[in-house]
Amino acid sequence: MTAQDSTQTPAAHSIRDGAFGHATGLSCRECGATQELGPHYVCSDCFGPLEISYDFPAVTREQIEAGPSNIWRYKALLPVPDDIETSPNLEPGFTRLLRADNLAAELGLTKLWVKDDSTNPTNSFKDRVVACALSAARELGSRVFACPSTGNLANAVAAAGARAGIKTVVFIPSNLETPKQVNSAVYTENLIAVDGNYDDVNKLASEIAGEQDGWAFVNVNVRPFYAEGSKTLGYEIAEQLGWRLPDQIVIPVASGSQLTKVHKAFRELVALGLVEDKPVKIYGAQATGCSPVSEAFRQGWDAIKPVRPDTIAKSLAIGNPADGIYVLDICRETGGAVADISDDEVRDAIVLLARTEGIFTETAGGTTVGVLKKLVETGVLDPELETVVINTGHGLKTLDAVTSLVGPAATIAPTYQAFVDADIV
Numbered sequence: 001m002t003a004q005d006s007t008q009t010p011a012a013h014s015i016r017d018g019a020f021g022h023a024t025g026l027s028c029r030e031c032g033a034t035q036e037l038g039p040h041y042v043c044s045d046c047f048g049p050l051e052i053s054y055d056f057p058a059v060t061r062e063q064i065e066a067g068p069s070n071i072w073r074y075k076a077l078l079p080v081p082d083d084i085e086t087s088p089n090l091e092p093g094f095t096r097l098l099r100a101d102n103l104a105a106e107l108g109l110t111k112l113w114v115k116d117d118s119t120n121p122t123n124s125f126k127d128r129v130v131a132c133a134l135s136a137a138r139e140l141g142s143r144v145f146a147c148p149s150t151g152n153l154a155n156a157v158a159a160a161g162a163r164a165g166i167k168t169v170v171f172i173p174s175n176l177e178t179p180k181q182v183n184s185a186v187y188t189e190n191l192i193a194v195d196g197n198y199d200d201v202n203k204l205a206s207e208i209a210g211e212q213d214g215w216a217f218v219n220v221n222v223r224p225f226y227a228e229g230s231k232t233l234g235y236e237i238a239e240q241l242g243w244r245l246p247d248q249i250v251i252p253v254a255s256g257s258q259l260t261k262v263h264k265a266f267r268e269l270v271a272l273g274l275v276e277d278k279p280v281k282i283y284g285a286q287a288t289g290c291s292p293v294s295e296a297f298r299q300g301w302d303a304i305k306p307v308r309p310d311t312i313a314k315s316l317a318i319g320n321p322a323d324g325i326y327v328l329d330i331c332r333e334t335g336g337a338v339a340d341i342s343d344d345e346v347r348d349a350i351v352l353l354a355r356t357e358g359i360f361t362e363t364a365g366g367t368t369v370g371v372l373k374k375l376v377e378t379g380v381l382d383p384e385l386e387t388v389v390i391n392t393g394h395g396l397k398t399l400d401a402v403t404s405l406v407g408p409a410a411t412i413a414p415t416y417q418a419f420v421d422a423d424i425v
Helices: 061-065 071-077 101-107 126-139 152-164 178-185 198-211 223-228 231-240 257-271 292-299 324-333 343-357 363-377 395-401 416-422
Strands: 023-028 050-054 097-099 112-116 144-148 167-173 191-194 215-217 248-252 281-287 337-341 387-391
Touching (some): 050 223, 061 231, 097 231, 101 363, 112 231, 126 144, 126 215, 126 223, 144 152, 144 198, 152 167, 152 178, 167 178, 178 395, 191 198, 198 215, 223 257, 248 257, 257 324, 281 292, 281 324, 292 324, 292 337, 337 343, 337 363, 343 363, 343 395, 363 387, 363 395
Parallel strands (some): 112 387, 144 167, 144 215, 167 191, 248 281, 248 387, 281 337
Antiparallel strands (some): 097 112
């Protein structure tokens, strides 16, 4: 059975006109071969990854600004129908971009912004990609909405499926943080824990997708549609900066898709005349316990050597990242870099961001802020340039990471004298 055969559209379901907006087809990143739009994720010629192609209409800033305060303001640039707002979904996106002067001063940066995606409906950026995948699943007539996940994606899929009224099944590593398990199980009765790491879970999901008709695995057989949701991070950053691009940006790397899609978004905005073209240095961030892309960058390799993850940053713990080689290409081409930090540095960065900017990030955000700090200290990143760092999720999902670092400064009796004796201030 070929990859294309294993992902056929369910029988007796016809795809309506305009189901995927202005998307025109699927093209292979490696050989350039094209395929029709549908539940296909690898090239039928060379088995390379597929990317969605478009014939974009003329789009103005004013048209975008008049849209809803969520990712559907960019629907003309996504593989979704024009009536997407009428379909029940979590309406994610248009999260805050915060000027981080306190953190900038601490790190020695001139101008720093935090793109805080922890305020999405399930408190991570995954709500963006899942919204696009849900649209594709609905248009393709899928009967089950599913995913393999390191946690945040499982939360987003389970919640989005509940909102849409579609059956959801989510697969996670059995050692996933308890808060992320609870955040998924509260939305669906079909949370499946698998003994193994994320790569094992992903392999199982791929096998199920190849055998079960009508299952839409968001990051497997509808991955090209799913991945496009990450572009909205780049669109929003540019719009919130006053329709301009930053000088440099630091992005966490798990599969690597988010980084590649933010870069794609910037290039699309330039091509559409919505922002002026300028150099943007792109940096990737990983935790040392799962840093195959950082290692490849450091060694000058053109290929990724898979690793077995061993880090507290479980949402980044993908030992064989699908888009790793493309991350290398983009970071090298833009003059950026990929770097990694230890788990202790991740913990310290979580506390640093919280105590300078009042943002409680999970371990992925701690990784990104910690790598930003390292890049500045090692002279790799220019502190005089305008910088954006992405926070992808909320710290309440990974409380165990910092419980040993924070807590009561003192325990005192309920008397004023006890307060004075404690010399708290």
